[in-house]
Amino acid sequence: MVLGIVISVGILSTALNLFEGYEHGLKSVLLDSFAHIRIEHINGKLLPDTLISSTLQELNSRPEIDSATPLLTTNLMASNGTKARGTIFNAYDVNIGSKVNYAKYVKEGTAQLDKGNIIVGTYLAKELGLSLGDTLKVFYPRLDKITPLGMYPVETPLIITGIYHSGFYEYDRTLIIGTLEDARILSGAKDGFSCLEIRLKNNYADDINLYAEEYDKIIDSNLVALPTTNTTLLRLVKMQKWLIFIVFFFLVIIAGINIISGISTQIYDKKNEIAVLKALGAPKSTIRHILGYQVTLLCLISIILGLILGFIASWLIVHQNIYQLKGEVYFIDKLALYIAPLNQILIFILAFILVFLCVQIPLRKIDKMQVIDLLRNP
Template sequence: MNKLERFFLERYIKAPKRNLLRFSFMFMILGIVLSVSILSAGLNLFQGYETSLKEVLLGSFPHITIQDADSDYLSIDRVKTLISQISKNPAVETITPSISYSVMASNGSRIRGASLNAYDFSGKFPFPYAKYIKDGKSTISTGEIIVGKYLAKELGKKTGDELKVIYPQLDRISALGLYPSERSYRIAGIYSSGFYESDRSQIICTLSDAETLLNINPSFAKLEIRLHSKSINAATTIATELQQALGMDLAVYPWTMFSAGLLRLVAMEKWLIFIIFCFLVLIAGINVISAVTTIILDKKNEIAVLKTLGATNASIKKLFAYQVGLAGICAILAGQGLGALLSLFVENQGWYRLKGDVYFIDSLNAAIYPINQVIVFIVAACLVSVCIHYPLRQIDKLQIIELLRNS
């Protein structure tokens, strides 16, 4: 492009600002901002949900569980031997033996199913769920229990109250039917992990209380292994290594066996929503086509003069593309900023919460990942670019003689 051509291009196309004030141009900018903000906010919220769900799952349950292959109890001596073997693996952070069994919690006529989990609170083994005790104490003694938040709420109990725990022993049947084992315990703490199913069923007690209630000898049902954060995603490989080292008389289960399918489903839904919201940007692109077409029709006389002076179609289209494209990029960035603010607003608002019995967690969280924002920008920029270049083809069809005659 020579200097004279550049001068007239800037004089007749870049200098006049009246096209910026046109309704179609402003509507184009607004459409891009709103569509990109919805796309960005939706991705941020779904990413936050996926991240929160994974954190809650990994925090509420062991990363690897080891138990007898025939579901028998593990003796204390065998547990000590297993711990000495497993602790040699550098990926293992903590090992906690425990007892788990299904029981019922009762308060008068209200009865709820619960999961009884017993741990050693003498200090010999780490208690991995102390951080989830929101009310009361995390170290309990005989006769005390820790109850899930929603379980306590449904039964109308709070810290300091007595709660009856019932174990329906199927092997003890009298003439009147089942003869259950039941005990009353004082609630010493409230457990709140954020995972609804766990908060609605969790009862934590001491080993001695569990042995008395279940009528068993001192032993453990399983080993709960927690891995270092950098090794969590390799739980399946580590579980396979432990299975080979410990033998087939033990069953080794990684967390991925129970939760990986759920997380894959959430990830698939996240990108499905992203694709659907991309159509909003495509709809906004129709406004881009309309705005560029309006600008070309408004400046057809100037374009005719510039063609007469020797300006090529490519140079004219390039300048139009630069001008509208710059406005489009600014609109995309503004939309991403608005989307971030919108997602943070949804996270911090207090009038709507997720239903834990449907969505597993009861809080809305946003996670703004740079890679997601780059994907949003690239997709939106490509769609806007296509919608800009499509109407610019009209410049090739403009006839100089007809334009000059009509003007």
């Protein structure tokens, strides 16, 4: 009985700790690695510097904005020998806008960029067999360089000076960050930007869609504000977390059924003692309390041990090196542990209520037990 409670509560606590860690890890990556809102031209054109400046002036007074930076982004083909894959080349202009956030995710090399240098995602580097100091060739088909033999791609060798790792698989697999000068050479865009990236402060990040709608009303009519963070995914993950909680709570219910059978057996084994107490005039409530308090205290200790077991099991799973999350399936590639006090309190309260009810059910049999029957059938 005790072992069943400890194991069931431990499994429930472990599942919730790991899923809470997954939710926080995914939320951190989505809200920290990406811009929350992008302001683009409604027709997909590049935004001229004058329009960027006027838009920044309109938004600078907004207290919820942490940073707003012009971005020139280009889809490229990157190759190393016979290996090639499609990538996204991002170039920021911090002279016009404000800070960028990618520097904190540069795990190898430097985040400082000069002409001819780039930062690449960690999985992109692995797939192409590259490391710091290697040269990556990028190709861009220029529409302004069409020959009788077809479109002429611009080929530029760039040196890898930094490795980017945010933990978000798709981003780490496709991202190249370079200088604005290199981006303009590759794309042929002499001026202008693809969009204006806006990041909100952390305490405003849950209302991205609302702020995007507000910005739509105050910016130029040729521009549109689009939320880029997938808040729907975060809501889905939260719903899945509580579904997992409900499913694993059935283990605690099964442990509660074992409590009923265990106490019923204990009552049968101690029917002689119960008969003596009844014959001496002990109230039924007193007899119930004698048995109930002992079992309830034991179950309470079992629940606490189960929570401790859940923490230990979660810690071991997070720090083991046998299995890691597959980024292409789970979006992030790292297990995380997060102990939410509210979750632990919720597990404790619900498990205790269930245990208390399961203890009371068999104790009601004592009220129906007659002294003469107990003494007749020892």
